[in-house]
Amino acid sequence: MRHPQVSRAFVLALVLTIIAATAALAEAQAASSPGVLRLATTTSTADSGLLQAILPAFEKLCACRVDVIAVGSGQALAIGRRGDADALLVHSYKAEVQFVADRHATQRHDVMYNDFVIVGPQADPAKIGGKTSARDAFASLAAAQAPFASRGDKSGTHTAELAIWAAAKVAPSGAWYRSLGQGMGETLILANEQRAYALTDRGTWLSMREKLANLRILVGGGSLAENHDSNLRNRYGVMAVNPETHPGVNVGVARKFVEWILSLETQRAVGEYGVKRFGQPLFYPDSDEWKATREVTVKVGANARTFTIADLQALPRETLTNYGPVGVKVGLVGPHSWSGVPLEELLQRTDPTVGETRHAGSRIRLTSSDGWTATLWWSELFGRVPRGAALYNVKGCNECHGVDGEGTAPSGKRPAPALARRTFALGRVTTILRAGRDAHAGINPYTEAHVSAADLQSMLSWLQKPTLTIRGDAYQAPPGRQAVLLAFERDGRPITGREGLLQLVVGPDEFAGRYSHWVKTVELVR
Amino acid sequence: MSQLLSEFRRPELLQIVALTLRVTGAALLLATLSGVPIGALLGLVRFRGQRVITLALYTGMGLPPVVVGLFVYLFLSRGGPLGPLGWLFTPAAMIVAQAIIAFPLVAGLTMSAVAGVDHAVREQVFALGASRWQSAWTVLIEARVGVTAAIVAAFGGTISEVGAVMLVGGNIEGQTRVLTTAIVLYTRQGEFAMAMALGVTLIAVAFGANVLLLRLQGRLRDR
Numbered sequence: 001m002r003h004p005q006v007s008r009a010f011v012l013a014l015v016l017t018i019i020a021a022t023a024a025l026a027e028a029q030a031a032s033s034p035g036v037l038r039l040a041t042t043t044s045t046a047d048s049g050l051l052q053a054i055l056p057a058f059e060k061l062c063a064c065r066v067d068v069i070a071v072g073s074g075q076a077l078a079i080g081r082r083g084d085a086d087a088l089l090v091h092s093y094k095a096e097v098q099f100v101a102d103r104h105a106t107q108r109h110d111v112m113y114n115d116f117v118i119v120g121p122q123a124d125p126a127k128i129g130g131k132t133s134a135r136d137a138f139a140s141l142a143a144a145q146a147p148f149a150s151r152g153d154k155s156g157t158h159t160a161e162l163a164i165w166a167a168a169k170v171a172p173s174g175a176w177y178r179s180l181g182q183g184m185g186e187t188l189i190l191a192n193e194q195r196a197y198a199l200t201d202r203g204t205w206l207s208m209r210e211k212l213a214n215l216r217i218l219v220g221g222g223s224l225a226e227n228h229d230s231n232l233r234n235r236y237g238v239m240a241v242n243p244e245t246h247p248g249v250n251v252g253v254a255r256k257f258v259e260w261i262l263s264l265e266t267q268r269a270v271g272e273y274g275v276k277r278f279g280q281p282l283f284y285p286d287s288d289e290w291k292a293t294r295e296v297t298v299k300v301g302a303n304a305r306t307f308t309i310a311d312l313q314a315l316p317r318e319t320l321t322n323y324g325p326v327g328v329k330v331g332l333v334g335p336h337s338w339s340g341v342p343l344e345e346l347l348q349r350t351d352p353t354v355g356e357t358r359h360a361g362s363r364i365r366l367t368s369s370d371g372w373t374a375t376l377w378w379s380e381l382f383g384r385v386p387r388g389a390a391l392y393n394v395k396g397c398n399e400c401h402g403v404d405g406e407g408t409a410p411s412g413k414r415p416a417p418a419l420a421r422r423t424f425a426l427g428r429v430t431t432i433l434r435a436g437r438d439a440h441a442g443i444n445p446y447t448e449a450h451v452s453a454a455d456l457q458s459m460l461s462w463l464q465k466p467t468l469t470i471r472g473d474a475y476q477a478p479p480g481r482q483a484v485l486l487a488f489e490r491d492g493r494p495i496t497g498r499e500g501l502l503q504l505v506v507g508p509d510e511f512a513g514r515y516s517h518w519v520k521t522v523e524l525v526r
Numbered sequence: 527m528s529q530l531l532s533e534f535r536r537p538e539l540l541q542i543v544a545l546t547l548r549v550t551g552a553a554l555l556l557a558t559l560s561g562v563p564i565g566a567l568l569g570l571v572r573f574r575g576q577r578v579i580t581l582a583l584y585t586g587m588g589l590p591p592v593v594v595g596l597f598v599y600l601f602l603s604r605g606g607p608l609g610p611l612g613w614l615f616t617p618a619a620m621i622v623a624q625a626i627i628a629f630p631l632v633a634g635l636t637m638s639a640v641a642g643v644d645h646a647v648r649e650q651v652f653a654l655g656a657s658r659w660q661s662a663w664t665v666l667i668e669a670r671v672g673v674t675a676a677i678v679a680a681f682g683g684t685i686s687e688v689g690a691v692m693l694v695g696g697n698i699e700g701q702t703r704v705l706t707t708a709i710v711l712y713t714r715q716g717e718f719a720m721a722m723a724l725g726v727t728l729i730a731v732a733f734g735a736n737v738l739l740l741r742l743q744g745r746l747r748d749r
Contacts, residue, residue, distance in 0.1 A: 038615060047715050052699075069615055069696035083604035084614050185714035211716040248604045248612070 035064045037253040040077075040085035042156055043183050045236070046070035048203040048282050054269050058260050064253055072183070074154030080104055080239070083246030086254040089261070091156035091201075091236045104246070105239035109262055112270050112283040116160055116232040117205060117220030119188070119212075120146070120197035128197075129218040132228045135167040137219045142170040147196035149187050152179030156234070161199045164231055188212055201234055203282035206274070223280050230415065235286070238262070262287035291368075296486060299523045300351035307346065309488055315341045315349075318485060340487030344381050346522060354524065355382045361468070363403065367521045375403035378524070379468050381484060388462025390475030391455050400441065405463045416441065420466045426457060486519060533723035538699075538708075543727060546704040549617050550685045553624030557632045557680055560625075562673060565636025566666050569643075583637065586630025591623075591683075595690025598623040602694065615696040620704070623690040628680035635679060639672020640665055674743035678736055685732055705731070 045051050046068055055066050069076070069085060073092040080088045081104050089111065090096060096108045118137050120128065126146035128137040141148055142165075150172070151158040165172050178196065180187055184204045191198040192212045202224065205217070220227045238261055240254035260266055267285035274282035295308045307315075321337040343364070347354045362378040379385045380393065392398060392405070400416035402408045407418030430453065436445030458473075533539075568579065600606050602614040602622070613619045643665050651661040666673065688706035695702030697711060705728040712721040 043714070047711075067615060067696070067698045067701055069698060071696075082606075083609075183714045185716055189713075189716055208716045211718075246604060248609065 035253075037062070037064055037066045037087060037250060037257055038069065038085045039066055039087050039089060039257070040069045040071065040075075040079040041089040042073045042076060042091055042236075043070050043185075044091070044157075044201050044204055045089055047183075047185060048207050048274070050203075050270065050273050050283060053273050054261075054266060057266070057269070058257060061260065062253055062256050066257075072151070072153045072155030073159070074156075080241050083241060083248055086241055086250040087257050088239045088241065089236060090239075091234055092159050093235050093237065095159065096237045096239065099239065103242055103244070105242050108237045108239050109258065110286045110288065111236045111238045111261055112267075112286045113233060113235045114281075114283050115202050115220060115224050115227045116157065116199055116234050117202050117217045117227070118197060118199055119191065119205060119215045120218045121195040121214055122216055123195075124218055126197070131219050134164045134199075134219055134229045134231050138164050138168040139170060141197055142168065142172060145174065145176040147176050147194055148172065148178065149191040149194070149196040149198040150177060150179045151184065151187050151199075152181045153183070155184075157184060157199060157201055160231075160234065164199070167231060188215070191215060203274070206278045206280075206282060224284065236283070262289050264289055296346075296519055297521045298346050298350040299521065300347060300354050301524065303351040305350045307341075312341050312486065312488055315345060318342050320485060320487075336490050337492070338485060338487040339489040339492070340485035343376075343484040343486060343522065346486065347381070347524065351524075357383070359524065361526075363525050365521075365523050365525050366519045367523070368519055374399065376484065377403070377468060384470060384474040385468055386462055386470050387473040387475045388458040388460075389466065389468060391451075392459045392462060394475075395446070395451050395455070395459070397459065404466050419463050421464060423464060424460055426453075426460065429460065430456060486522070529719045530722055530726075533720045534727075536720065536723075538703075539723065539727065541700065542703055542705055542708050542724070543731060545617065545702075546685065546706075546728075546731065549620045549691070549704060550624060550681065552621045553628055553684055554677065554681055556621065556625040557628035557684075558677055561629050561632030561676070561680075562636050562666070565633035565673075565676070566640050566662060566669075568633070569637040569640025569669075570648075570662055570665060580634075580637070583630050583634040587634050589627070589630065590689075591627050591687045592689035592693065594626050595623050595693035598626065598690065598694050614694060615698060615702060617695070617702055619694040620691045620702060623694050624684040624687065627687060627690060628684045631680040631683055632676045635676030636669070636673050639669040639676065642672065643668045671743055674739055678739045678743075681735055681739065682732060685735070686728065 039051075041051070047070070051066075051068055055068070059066055069079065071079070073090040073095070076085070076088055076090050077092065077095055077099055079085045080099065081102070088096075088099075088105070099105055100108050116134075118128065118134060120126070126141050126144035128140050131137045131140070140146075150161060178190070178194075180190060182190070184200055185208060187198055188200055188204065188208055189211070190196065192214045195214055197218075198215075202220070205212075219229070220232055238258050240251060240258050241249045243249055243251040261270075267287050267290040270283050271281050271285045274280070295306050296312075297304060297306045317339050318341070319337055319339045344355075347364070359378050360383060364376045364378060364381065366374045366376075368374075375398070376393070377385060377389075380390070393403070397419070398405075400408060401419045402416070405418060405420030407420075408416055432440050433446040433451060433456070434448075436443055568576065568583075598619060599614065601608045602611065602619050603609055604612075604614070611618075613622070647668055648661070648665055651664050686706060688710060691702070691704055692707045692710065695704070695707065697703050697707040703711070705724055709721050709724045709728070712718075712724065
């Protein structure tokens with residue numbers, strides 16, 4: 001009645017199960033050991049091949065293994081929120097800030113950026129090709145009811161897409177709007193098949209382009225430099241999950257990872273990835289350390305001089321104390337003291353004749369390593385300027401609206417409209433400035449203490465006819481507070497932890513004027 | 527076509543296949559070792575509440591795997607009750623999920639197979655004075671064809687499953703990437719040739735495993 005083979009099979013099965021279970025357990029144990037970093041990230045960093053290219057260096061450095069969990073940014077953040085990952089590399093800025101606010105991480109760091117582009121069928125039936133604003137393009141798509149393939153998965157790209165629809169004041173719905181709940185690749189493939197439009201990050205587009213013959217880029221141009229819409233900027237951040245909120249995480253390796261990916265060497269590797277294959281980088285390095293400037297070049301006509309931080313430290317310095325709060329820039333609040341070298345000093349050391357009146361009417365342009373520029377008038381440093389003009393600068397309006405109120409479209413920032421030669425109702429402008437935030441490009445409100453009604457009036461009347469000829473009052477800075485510094489120290493310490501940053505600080509007044517990070521060049525231009 | 531062939535030479539393919547077999551194999555063993563005895567018991571004895579259990583098993587057979595995946599995910603997540611094990615995003619989590627998916631298939635189909643064994647056989651066994659265990663064993667042997675079919679069905683169900691393993695495994699290269707999740711990945715990237723190669727491999731693996739199981743079944747039947 002007994003079946004020896006079958007019982008043998010049974011025993012074999014039992015043994016096998018025990019082996020399998022032990023193996024699985026051992027594996028699980030290994031996975032949660034200190035030698036493993038669980039990195040939850042977006043599909044774009046993994047699918048583009050970037051992580052595969054750069055991670056081996058880290059694995060060698062930390063003698064550990066990195067387990068990459070590549071999902072949409074929304075899911076990656078959810079994984080982090082449950083403490084199931086040690087570090088996150090994602091691109092959903094607002095959600096990342098929220099993540100930090102909810103104490104799932106202590107800090108978020110910029111890592112890199114690239115851009116989104118709008119792709120669509122070769123024939124472009126909705127005629128959006130060549131538009132420079134994603135918002136306008138989306139509005140046209142909605143008006144034409146052109147088929148649109150949306151990720152629909154709460155990923156960083158989907159979040160960016162929704163923000164553009166919101167900016168275009170469209171609530172997309174209807175048969176033309178296809179919410180897929182899929183990854184970038186699937187979405188592009190579907191758009192290619194169905195001749196639909198889609199928003200994609202440029203990296204995924206470049207790496208899949210050959211498979212998408214029916215599509216082309218319609219908004220965003222051939223490279224990041226040709227993309228003029230800051231809504232299409234795609235920022236990646238890195239965060240180590242907070243061990244206080246999630247005691248199980250491998251915080252040691254996670255911190256090492258964050259430090260490593262922000263380091264100069266890794267940043268360089270990030271910027272070089274893909275250049276050979278696609279003729280352009282897929283990601284642009286963006287860490288503070290990368291942007292940190294170690295020297296500044298000053299040019300006046302044919303004369304040029306480069307000052308290292310050590311050179312600057314050897315020059316006579318000036319200090320602006322109790323400077324702030326800086327109302328415009330979120331996050332830079334609080335009175336600080338800044339030490340640095342006055343800009344006049346640097347210009348004069350480069351060309352001793354720079355102060356001669358033949359230069360009146362020139363500009364001094366400062367460029368940062370992140371491409372941001374700030375402009376001053378020569379007269380601000382070496383002469384006198386009308387009160388309205390000076391206030392306009394001192395209050396920082398020029399940072400966005402341009403030194404002459406001409407309006408700007410800086411890459412990576414929201415373009416600001418021209419204000420020059422326009423007439424504004426004082427009441428309306430006051431409302432915009434005092435409200436701030438959504439009413440005004442997302443910046444902090446300018447309170448009465450920052451900009452008084454009288455200040456505003458004199459700015460607006462100057463803007464109607466912006467010249468540097470002094471007709472009414474000239475600007476008089478409060479005594480002892482006039483300085484335009486290239487600062488390298490804040491509160492007595494180097495501005496960044498390691499290398500030191502150069503920042504332009506204009507502190508002539510009760511409130512911050514221009515302020516720019518990582519100044520790389522200072523140039524006198526006509 | 528030649529492109530497809532060259533994809534088979536990619537080194538990761540072998541590793542993916544090995545992991546797939548390991549995970550599915552372990553899950554199947556766990557499901558078999560628990561599902562066959564329980565299924566046999568349910569097929570043999572009558573007790574109160576049996577209908578409810580039967581119903582639960584049959585429902586389990588049709589349970590969407592992603593739902594299982596979701597539950598396993600929440601249980602194994604650091605915030606969940608089994609979080610301290612640290613199993614999420616490891617093969618162990620995938621084995622657990624697949625075993626849970628396979629269990630109702632094995633138990634349910636075993637139960638029907640055992641219940642289908644001729645009543646006369648059972649009486650005869652008892653009449654011969656066999657102990658309870660011996661008789662249960664004998665009936666199980668009688669039902670071996672159906673039991674093997676149960677295991678074959680469970681194997682097919684688990685090896686081709688993607689939603690749950692993707693969720694709890696995380697599709698980590700070299701760690702938790704199995705055939706199905708790799709197919710999803712390569713399809714997403716538009717690498718259809720590699721996806722196809724993996725698909726063909728999956729079919730081949732499933733086919734091979736079924737041949738093995740069926741031969742075993744044949745051997746059992748011939749005896």
